[in-house]
Amino acid sequence: MEVSIPRPELLLVADAVAREKMIEREEVLEAMEQAMGKAGRAKYGLEKDIRATIDRKNGEVKLSRWTEVVEEEPVENEATQMPLRIAQKVKPGISVGEFIVDPLPPIDFGRIAAQTAKQVIVQRVREVERKKQFDEYKDRVGEVINGVVKRTEYGNLMVDLGRAEALLRRDETIMRESFKNGDRVRAYIYDVREETRGPQIFLSRTHPGFLAKLFAQEVPEIYDGIIEIKAVARDPGSRAKMAVISRDSSIDPVGACVGMRGSRVQAVVAELQGEKIDIIPWSQESATFIVNALAPAEVSKVVLDDEERRVEVVVPDDQLSLAIGRRGQNVRLASQLTRYDIDILTEAEESERRQEDFRKRTGLFVEGLDVDDVIAGLLVQEGFTTIEEIATAEDDELASIEGFDENVAAELKRRASEWLERVEAENDQKRRDLGVEDAVAEFDVFTSAMLVTLGEKGVKTLDDLADLAGDELVEMLGEGAMDEETANAVIMAAREHWFEGGAEGEQPAADA
The missing domain is CATH 1.10.150 (DNA polymerase; domain 1)
Known part of the structure; x- marks a missing residue:
């Protein structure tokens, strides 16, 4: 005969907690059952499977011991398992995997048991709250949200979002800005993680997405999808670059983002503590995009290496400091924006390097092919960089060079082949000597x-x-x-x- 204790007050407590924490009543009752089961194990044996159930209508509490029926003998755990042979004597017809449920007498919750039960209930309710918080915010990554600073912990801000609490770390705030308890703060949700302890919602005011979302709030054309933000690079609190493109040829993307007399961009600048923002047109042509990204500096020449994602940019001598920017800020942001490693040279440096390369290649051809400077210079001007290229070149290609004919081409290829054979023999001997x-x-x-x-x-x-x-x-x-x-x-x-x-x-x- 099952023994139960009617406790209608439990249902009232569950209803009150559910309303206060804004969680389901059923989840509170399940937490209470877990707490009572733990108290039951403390009385009847921690190794046993003791479970409590609360009647959802009258609050009656039933305590019982559960024993699983297993086939093998001896059993792994005698406290929670029973072999099938013995179980069938207790309850005929029972099969492996089922449970034998034995009712237990009710227990009197003493001070220690009540305290333990309270801790379990509080912990369970907290877990339910966190799970609900995670479910509510997991799909809101990338949104800008408003909150109130609740407290400060080691420079990090705990922000009250109304129905949740979020963390704004010190390194995610803009330099020189400070917040006090009670201050309103606007930030970007960059991550929502399900964790057993601590905050789950992580905010940022330095994330590039924060700047993009602020512009989407200020510029209707971005919100409507007419203008698209293709890339953002930031040095938070100091300077930023943003590349935009318009899907409507009649709308200027840069002008739309700047607004009448700069009203739209100034609203974003004010929120970002005076951060200067360069808005540039995005281009599908990498070279054009890189030139735009280095604005306000003027660019004379761009040499791209798409495989290595590197680019050499040549600027006038008087534009070098402008292109690099203070402490390299301009070129660093342009590199982040375009995702190219950018090397900047002045026209004088580029000219000097080009002349040095010309001298090296000319010297190589003079020495290796035993020709004069004029012929070597012509080969370099035609784009030949190594003697191997000359040895493998087509006769027509060499003969087409101004001042050359078929005889000169054949002689150059012969000398190039001889040089390669000589170098090969020298290297082979050197290899053997080593x-x-x-x-x-x-x-x-x-x-x-x-x-x-x-x-x-x-x-x-x-x-x-x-x-x-x-x-x-x-x-x-x-x-x-x-x-x-x-x-x-x-x-x-x-x-x-x-x-x-x-x-x-x-x-x-x-x-x-």
Whole structure:
């Protein structure tokens, strides 16, 4: 016969807590059941499965012990499990996986038990509150929200959002700004995380998205999707750059964002503590976009390397400081905006470097091909950078150079081939003198110059090569000589000899 205690006051308490915390009544009752179950285990045995249930109509509390029916003998836990053979004697027809439920006498909640039950209920209600808070705000990442500073903890602000509390860390606030308790603050939700303790909602006033959302609030064309913000780069509290594009050719995106007499942009600047904002037109052409991003500096020339995401920008001598900006701010923001690494040169520096490159290449051709400065200069002007390029060039390509004919082209190719053979022989001899094994030289990916480099770095045997990691080999050979995928393949091939002998040969440990 089940023993129960009618407690209608429990239902009243559950209703009051649910209203106060704005959570479901059922969740409060489940927390109470967990608390009473814990108190029951403290009385009847912590190792046992003691459960409490509260009648949802009259508040009656029922305490019972649950024992799971298992097939194997002996059981893993005698306190919570019972073998099927014995369980069928207690309750005929029961099967594995079911439970035997034994009613227990009610317990009198003493001071300690009541305190424990209260802690469990409070903890459970707090967990439910956090889960509800997470569910409400998890889809609001990227929104700008208003709140009130509730308290300060080590420089970090706890912001009351009304139905939740959020964290605005010190490093997410704009420099030189300070808030006191009770101040209103506007910030950007950049993350919502489900955590067991502490804040779940994280705010920022330095995030690039905050500036974009502020403009969306001030500029109707952005809110309506006519103007799109393509990229934002910020140095919070100091300066920012924003790239915009219009989907309507009749609307100027920059002018729309600035507003009449700067009214729209000034509203955003005021919110960001005077942060200066450069609004630039976005362009699908990378070079044009980079030139726009470096405004207000003027650009003379742009040399792009799309694979490496690098760009060299040449500016007039008097524009260098403007292009770089104070402490490199202008070029740094432009780099963040365009996602290119930007190197800035003056026209004088670029001219000097170009002349130096011309002198080096001319000297290489004069020495390697045994020609005069005029012919070497013509080859450089036509874009030839190495003797290998001349050796592999088409006869027509060389003969088409002004002042050259077929005979000159053939002679240049012959001299280039002889030079390559001579260099190859010298490198091969140098490789042998350094002690680099033929087994290493048999790898087709290595040129004779690479083999010399490996010998100078101490890589002379297959074991030396096999002991390397891919990035080490790439670094040894120098930039652009070999990619990491090829390097890894070479090293794996070099390790094959370790395993060819099976148990007979010793197998050195390979570096991962």
